[in-house]
Amino acid sequence: MRDNVAIDGPAGAGKSTVARQVAEKLGYLYIDTGAMYRALTWKALSQGLNLADEEGLSALAASTSLEFKPLASGVTAVFCDGRDVTMEIRSPEVSQKVSRVAAIPGVRRELVKHQRKMAAGGGVVMDGRDIGTYVLPEAPHKFFLTASLEERARRRWRELVNQGQGVTMEQVREEIAERDRRDSQRSVAPLRPAPDAVVIDTTNLSPEEVTTHILCIIRQTS
Structure with missing residues (x-):
């Protein structure tokens, strides 16, 4: 079976x-777990649900179908x-609202079930904020990407x-700083590197440079 790869980090890394x-x-297969929480947040907002209703949002997560489909454009x-x-x-x-929804234990429980099922056969690159620590703790390849707040906001x-x-740069900067605070302080699976994750500061690196570095590490350790 092919290995799974976990890539975590804050917004904008x-x-x-x-x-x-x-x-x-x-x-x-690429799985963007953040997009799953965003989609659920979008659905809740579209239905006018109270984001303080943890039971209602957990039930919504259990009844929502979420899929990823690769397009010819690479998206x-x-x-x-x-x-x-x-x-x-x-x-x-x-x-602005996704961190509130993602912090709800029942929501995380339902979406993590789905994420683990998608990765059960191996051959998955999954990114998020708690993949290496909580969703796929047994993944043999774990990475944590970070960057300065200013660079991530830019x-x-x-x-x-x-x-x-x-939107203004300042609005985006404040939003990301608030998301950092919420994600790192939530009670369930807070944002932090797994003990065995390779931490990479991407502030002065291009995505292609980071990708090359990660692929080298994967090939050396596989």
């Missing part, structure tokens, strides 16, 4: 881009109950502007 590239190079589309929500889940509103701001969203 580049883990999604790198994980996608690593999966492509290895011929593995992985995210489907929620059969609807393509790839763009909607990147909205500022979802970004990357996310540029991404949002390219999508046509009118």
